[in-house]
Every structure is written in structure tokens, then in C-alpha cells.
Amino acid sequence: MLAERFARAASVAALHADAVDREGRFPAEAVAALKAERLLGLQIPRQFGGEGSGLTDIAEGCFALGQSCSAAAMVFAMHHIKVSSLVSHGLDSAWHCRLMERIAGEQLLVASSTTEAGIGGDLRNSLCAVEAEGATFALGKDASVISYGAQADLILATARRNAEAATSDQVLVALMADQITLERTSTWDTLGMRGTCSDGFRLEARGVPVEQILPKPFAEIAAQSMLAASHLLWSSVWFGIASYAVDRARVFVQAEARKRQGQVPPTALRLAELSNALQAMKATLVSALRRFEDAQGNADLLDSLAFSVMLNNLKTTASDMAVDIVQRALGIVGLAGYKNGTPFSLGRPLRDVLSAPLMIGNDRILANTAKLLLVQKSAGQLMSA
Amino acid sequence: MVSPEAIRNILARNEALAPIAGEISEDENLFDKGLDSFGSVQLMLALEEHFDVEFPDHLLSRKSFSTIRSIRETVSSLVQAEAA
Missing domain, CATH: 2.40.110.10 (Butyryl-CoA Dehydrogenase, subunit A, domain 2)
Known part of the structure; x- marks a missing residue:
């Protein structure tokens, strides 16, 4: 099962996450585990030795790893963003088909x-x-x-x-x-x-x-595969980080509740708000992933302005919400979260997630959306992009 | 009918394409010639203004605006729809 393979790799990533952060070093153990679980070739088509997985599968991996080690999760995301470009645009080139075989066979990191x-x-x-x-x-x-x-x-x-x-x-x-x-x-x-x-x-x-040299112009690669893969997979990593923080807050509130039975701890109300925010973030991400999967094979839709606006909005919304959620989780667990080395420490996830609004700055993305909105027309249907 | 010259005149006012607007053939990809996403939005706005049409969302894609020929076809279909 794919979920179990991700879980095994994530548990290795979690063991080394603090050392990776403290020493500013590559998450070598986590990447070795990803290779051992043969997760670097997931997206490669079956005829080249991969598993033909879609981005939704990869997003699950980003989410699982994001809860354990943000850096390992981001490496996994960035690798698969590049692989998605190869899979989408390299099939006409014999050299790149051979490369895909090697990525799957030798678990090469891109x-x-x-x-x-x-x-x-x-x-x-x-x-x-x-x-x-x-x-x-x-x-x-x-x-x-x-x-x-x-x-x-x-x-x-x-x-x-x-x-x-x-x-x-x-x-x-x-x-x-x-x-x-x-x-x-x-x-x-x-x-x-x-x-x-x-x-x-x-x-x-x-x-x-x-x-x-990939035969397709990079303009097409960027528009048709990279933009979508980046925003969807990054957002999945950030959702993993936010979910981990909410989990810590929930365990903390539950421990409080057990200490004072018969009372609802004051922090429980904050936890309820947080669960609300996490659900809204998840809904934004999941609907974008579904729309992307539904649009596969429909180049016109993937290429459309409305689709770009939707993906841009995913990035800015998910990145801002992730920061907000982790900060509010820290507010619930208090000093136990501020301090390193406790079961509730949130320093590392908070520092990690602060990169989210800066990775392709949200203002740059908003400025791009602003241009697109100069010509975009109706809001379409409820269930459309 | 929308002429290639009418489209070229509009391309000539586009920042990225102005210097080469006269030389672009009907089937050359405008994005390869330096048209970027903002330039394409400006181009869409100029075409809407000039031909008094509105491009519906499903036509707002790179494909519709990638060549002079595809722009002519897109605009013509809208002008005809309006006349009908």
C-alpha cells in the first residue's frame, strides 16, 4: 500500500528532523528511505518502470512527510515537480524516456x-x-x-x-x-x-x-505542468506542517481535559477555531487537487486563465493559512510549544512554515492574478474552476 | 472578416511584439516571439476594445492567442456570433 510506504519513510524523516534543522544539513536518511520505498519514481509511466501515479498520490506523500520533516517533504515535492515536467513533456524524446527509466530504476533525485x-x-x-x-x-x-x-x-x-x-x-x-x-x-x-x-x-x-534539451519550449512546460505541480505539492507540504501543529494542540488540550475532568479547558475553544481553519485549508487544497485531476487530458482547461487564477489563489491562501494555523497552535500549547525538546515543541514547524508566503512571494503571485483578472469573465458554475 | 493586418496593427502596440509585429507570419507562435502572460492579457484587452467583443472564459487560453491565425479565428467567431 502506498500510504504505508509513505508512513515508513515519514517515520524515518521524523527521527532525524531535529538534527537536519539544527545542523542545516540535507535530510539524507529520509531521502534514503524514500529511495528504499521506491517513492522517487512514482509518477514515471509504467512502461518506463514507474507506477504512473498522479499528483494526488504525490500530494499524499508531501502531506505525510510534511508532518514529520518539512525539509524532507519539500525535497520530495521539488523532485516530483521536476518529474511531472518530464512526464508531461518528455515523452516525445527518446533521451528523456531513457532518463525516466533511470529515475525509476535507480531512484535518481532530480x-x-x-x-x-x-x-x-x-x-x-x-x-x-x-x-x-x-x-x-x-x-x-x-x-x-x-x-x-x-x-x-x-x-x-x-x-x-x-x-x-x-x-x-x-x-x-x-x-x-x-x-x-x-x-x-x-x-x-x-x-x-x-x-x-x-x-x-x-x-x-x-x-x-x-x-x-527538452524539445518543448519552457514557456509551455511552465504553464502546463510546473505551475500546477508546484502550487499543489507545496500546499500539500504546508498542509502537513499545519496538521502536525494542530495535532500537537489537540493532544495538549486533551491532556488538560484529563487533568480537570468535568470541565472543558479554556483552550478547547481555541482548538475548535483551529480545527475550523484547518478544514478550510484542506478544502481549498483538496478541491484544487480534484480540479487538476479532472482537467487531465484537457489542455485547453489546464491552459486557461481561470485555471491559473485558481492555482494562484491556492498558493496565496494555503501559505497564509498554514502560517496562521501553526501560530495559533503555538498559542494553545503555550511555553511547552515555544521551548525545544518537549512533546509539544512547535519552533521548528513554525520557522519552516514561515517560508511558505515567501517561496515565490505572495505579492508577486497576487500581482499576476491581478493582471489575469483584468480579462477573466464569469465565476462559472459552483463545481467548476 | 478580420484581416491579418488588423491583428498586426494591434500587435504593433504591444510592448513585447512592437518591434517585430510586421514580420510575424500568421502561424508563428507569439509566445516564442516574446509575448508573456501580462503581454497576452494586454493583447486580449486591446482586441476586446478594438473589435467590440468579449472573450468568454473558455477562450481565454494560450491557444486562442498563440498565433495571428488563431486570434483571427477566435475574434471572427465572436464577431459572427454577435452579428447573427
Whole structure:
């Protein structure tokens, strides 16, 4: 059963979560457990040795891991966001089909390099360019962030199509770890999400076969698979973190109730409010996942403006709600949550979840939604996007 | 009938496409030519204003606005629907 495999990996992640956070190190034990449970190839089609899982299955894994170790959950999410791009856009390319076979067979970990010095987090623009020479190409990129870049087996990197192309005319290239050099240019020493090891690097690749460039323009990949996968899977991680915090609050309130039997503890009212907020967050996430699954195969719907608005709203809503929920859980458990090393400690989840509104800043997303709303029309039907 | 020139005139007022609007063929992908999401929204607004139509939600996709030909077809279908 998939749920049991996720649970086993999550229990390993939980054991090491505090050390990963304290030392700011890669969640190596959790990722080894994910590989041992063969969870890195889930989305790969069956004909290439995977299990053909949809994003809803992956979201369950993000949720399970999010309750244990946010960093491990985010690594799992980011890996599967990249794999979703390969599965959605790599089937026409023999090289990428072979890559999918290897990801499933060897449980390769895939990282992403989009962020670039001088461009920042604007995914849809690149400065660096593919420099093709005959059958191979070279690429040099000032990648100001590559999460777990040093630990990944391969990196999918954005770059301009060629030296003359506009900054938005991008391709996505697959670079195997043994084809590149990474020189660390900055260190990920952060408030939370410390184990994603999102260091900065100077990435250099030479003599890479041109078949490793995905044939689809990155504009299409971003619009049709990356945006949806990112917002759905990140939100699932944040929902896991929020759920863990609410669980801690509930156990705390129940312990209070057992101490003073016959009375409802004052914190129970706060817990009731919190359960309300968690349910609203879950409803937002689950409805977005359902809409995404229902829209599979309907490229027009996935590509539509209304769908982008829906996904943008998911991201801003889920990220803000997750922070609010964890903070309110801390309010319920009080000092026992503020202190590290108690059964109710919420310091690590709180620091981790504070990254949620900042990962692609909510203001940037709201500004994008604002533009889309200039032309969007009716609200449609109750059960539509 | 909506002419390619009418569409090109509107593209010529679009920031990303202005310098090359005259050279884009009917089937070249505008997004490959530098049109971004904001540019496409601006393009939709300009087309609605010029042809006095409103694009319903199901036509507000990249596909409808990806080439001069697809824009012509989209706009023509709306203009005809309105005349009928």
C-alpha cells in the first residue's frame, strides 16, 4: 500500500528532523528511505518502470512527510515537480524516456535550477544561454539557488534557447551530476527549511549532448505542468506542517481535559477555531487537487486563465493559512510549544512554515492574478474552476 | 472578416511584439516571439476594445492567442456570433 510506504519513510524523516534543522544539513536518511520505498519514481509511466501515479498520490506523500520533516517533504515535492515536467513533456524524446527509466530504476533525485543572479526568482526569464556546437552544448549559469544541488543526481535547468534568444525564450535542459561542476557561491543558513540546502552555485556544463534539451519550449512546460505541480505539492507540504501543529494542540488540550475532568479547558475553544481553519485549508487544497485531476487530458482547461487564477489563489491562501494555523497552535500549547525538546515543541514547524508566503512571494503571485483578472469573465458554475 | 493586418496593427502596440509585429507570419507562435502572460492579457484587452467583443472564459487560453491565425479565428467567431 502506498500510504504505508509513505508512513515508513515519514517515520524515518521524523527521527532525524531535529538534527537536519539544527545542523542545516540535507535530510539524507529520509531521502534514503524514500529511495528504499521506491517513492522517487512514482509518477514515471509504467512502461518506463514507474507506477504512473498522479499528483494526488504525490500530494499524499508531501502531506505525510510534511508532518514529520518539512525539509524532507519539500525535497520530495521539488523532485516530483521536476518529474511531472518530464512526464508531461518528455515523452516525445527518446533521451528523456531513457532518463525516466533511470529515475525509476535507480531512484535518481532530480533538482531544479531556475533562479539566476540578475533575474532573481522570475522563473520565466533567463540570462544564461545554451551554447550549441554541433551535437553538444555548453552552459554556464550563476544559479543563486539550487535546492539540494550538491546532493541531486541530476538538475533540470532553464536557459535561453541560444545566445541571441530573448530572455523569455527558454528551454529546459537535463544535466546529469557527472556532466557538471558546481562551485558553491552562497550558503543556505536560514530561519527555517534549513535542510533543503538551497545553496547558490556557479554551474558549468560542457560537452552535453543536445538531445538532453527538452524539445518543448519552457514557456509551455511552465504553464502546463510546473505551475500546477508546484502550487499543489507545496500546499500539500504546508498542509502537513499545519496538521502536525494542530495535532500537537489537540493532544495538549486533551491532556488538560484529563487533568480537570468535568470541565472543558479554556483552550478547547481555541482548538475548535483551529480545527475550523484547518478544514478550510484542506478544502481549498483538496478541491484544487480534484480540479487538476479532472482537467487531465484537457489542455485547453489546464491552459486557461481561470485555471491559473485558481492555482494562484491556492498558493496565496494555503501559505497564509498554514502560517496562521501553526501560530495559533503555538498559542494553545503555550511555553511547552515555544521551548525545544518537549512533546509539544512547535519552533521548528513554525520557522519552516514561515517560508511558505515567501517561496515565490505572495505579492508577486497576487500581482499576476491581478493582471489575469483584468480579462477573466464569469465565476462559472459552483463545481467548476 | 478580420484581416491579418488588423491583428498586426494591434500587435504593433504591444510592448513585447512592437518591434517585430510586421514580420510575424500568421502561424508563428507569439509566445516564442516574446509575448508573456501580462503581454497576452494586454493583447486580449486591446482586441476586446478594438473589435467590440468579449472573450468568454473558455477562450481565454494560450491557444486562442498563440498565433495571428488563431486570434483571427477566435475574434471572427465572436464577431459572427454577435452579428447573427
